[in-house]
Amino acid sequence: MADGARKRRILVVEDEDNIAIALDYLITREGYEHDRVASGAEALGRIRSTHPDLVLLDVMLPEVSGYEICQGVRLDPTLAHVKILMMTARGSAIERKKGLALGADGFISKPFELKALREEVRRLLGEGG
Structure with a gap:
């Protein structure tokens, strides 16, 4: 990362602690700033306040x-820059299609390989690797 560059900020919206801990580990190791909310009700407000x-x-x-x-974020023009990577244990083609149709930028099935997740995060943030 270039000196003076703003650290990328990631918001984790995940209610399962064990998955959130794994994500925390990965995100911290990659050098991103991050925050977590565990309920859907909190998520949109946090996204709007932290961008x-x-x-x-x-x-x-x-x-x-x-x-x-996802739909709420995509309907808010002030959040147009926010990338969304959806995660699901039910990684069917229908789930993926629905997520992408609602405006998700990517979709990953749980359990995921950390390497695959890291590559997807870098892709969505426009970073090589």
Whole structure:
């Protein structure tokens, strides 16, 4: 990263602690700033207040689904720059299609390989590697 460059900020929206811990480890190792919310109800407000570069968004969340959050982000023109990587344990073609149709920038199935996730995060943030 170039000196003086702003650190990329990632928001993790994940209700399962063990997955959030693995994501925390990966994101910290990659040198990104990050934050986490565990419920869908909190997610949209946090995205609007922090304007992260990337949201790692679980599909299955308490209260509000990842699909609804994705749609809410895409309907807000002030959040047009926010990239969304959806994560789901039900990684069917239909789930992927629905997520991408609602404006997700990427889709990854759980359990995921950390290497695959790291590559997807870098791709969405426009970084080589």
